[in-house]
Amino acid sequence: LSKPSISLVVAALKPNLGIGYQGKMPWRLRKEIKYFKDVTCKVSNPTSQINAVIMGRKTWESIPKKFRPLPDRINVVLSRGFPTCEVIEENIIHANSLDESLKYLSKSDHNRSIERIFVIGGAEIYNTLIDDPRTSHLLLTEIETDKEIPVDTYLKFPLYDENTSWIKQSKQELQSFVGDEIILEDDIKEGDFVYNYTLWKRK
Numbered sequence: 243l244s245k246p247s248i249s250l251v252v253a254a255l256k257p258n259l260g261i262g263y264q265g266k267m268p269w270r271l272r273k274e275i276k277y278f279k280d281v282t283c284k285v286s287n288p289t290s291q292i293n294a295v296i297m298g299r300k301t302w303e304s305i306p307k308k309f310r311p312l313p314d315r316i317n318v319v320l321s322r323g324f325p326t327c328e329v330i331e332e333n334i335i336h337a338n339s340l341d342e343s344l345k346y347l348s349k350s351d352h353n354r355s356i357e358r359i360f361v362i363g364g365a366e367i368y369n370t371l372i373d374d375p376r377t378s379h380l381l382l383t384e385i386e387t388d389k390e391i392p393v394d395t396y397l398k399f400p401l402y403d404e405n406t407s408w409i410k411q412s413k414q415e416l417q418s419f420v421g422d423e424i425i426l427e428d429d430i431k432e433g434d435f436v437y438n439y440t441l442w443k444r445k
């Protein structure tokens with residue numbers, strides 16, 4: 243991984259791109275959770291490759307202990323309180339910056355090479371990394387609802403501004419990015435929500 247590129251993966255409620263409420267996600271979308279797992283786990287060659295997921299300390303702490311680390315992915319937790327970079331156990335890395343974590347992930351002495359690097363939250367991490375030039379892809383699940391949903395945390399992503407540098411890609415582009423094994427339904431309805439999977443790239 244010489245020039246590491248990062249993909250942000252997030253589900254947000256249009257039009258204001260809400261993503262959280264009182265430290266949790268404002269919704270539970272069963273199929274969307276499966277999409278998140280399938281996309282972040284999928285590698286071209288599972289015997290020689292693995293993906294990494296990078297998250298903020300608060301997101302890590304809100305994963306129940308028995309469900310962390312997220313399986314079949316290298317879990318990188320960012321905290322300014324961590325020393326530079328340390329391997330806690332096989333698939334858990336503590337790092338104090340994105341740079342330190344990318345340095346570690348770029349090393350070649352892993353038993354499996356890193357295919358993709360996904361940033362999976364939370365708000366502080368998303369809202370700093372959207373401006374990082376190494377962020378090349380945005381996998382955004384666009385959620386819509388008629389209901390009033392409590393949200394207190396938002397993405398500050400300039401996606402719908404007229405002079406934005408982010409371009410929504412075609413569904414074919416998204417399909418080739420995630421691979422043909424992943425079925426991309428349109429206008430998925432769950433509870434009070436309708437949602438669509440989208441891929442955005444910089445101009």
Ligand SMILES: NC(=O)C1=CN([C@@H]2O[C@H](COP(=O)(O)OP(=O)(O)OC[C@H]3O[C@@H](n4cnc5c(N)ncnc54)[C@H](OP(=O)(O)O)[C@@H]3O)[C@@H](O)[C@H]2O)C=CC1
Pocket residue numbers: 251252253254260261262263264265266267268297298299300301302320321322323337338339340362363364365366367368370395
């Ligand atoms: N809708 C969605 O798809 C998702 C939504 N969410 C939501 O996001 C919210 C959580 O987000 P948030 O509270 O911002 O917490 P985060 O998960 O973003 O964690 C924030 C912490 O990460 C560390 N950190 C942040 N930036 C850096 C940096 N540049 N270098 C090193 N460490 C850094 C700091 O840890 P420290 O304080 O230890 O220094 C900071 O306090 C929740 O509501 C959650 O539900 C989360 C994931 C997905």
Ligand SMILES: COc1ccc(Oc2cccc3nc(N)nc(N)c23)cc1
Pocket residue numbers: 251252253274275278301302304305361362363381382383
């Ligand atoms: C509490 O820990 C976590 C909270 C959120 C999280 O990320 C997600 C969880 C469930 C579904 C998700 N869907 C998308 N599109 N993106 C994410 N980042 C998701 C991963 C861990």
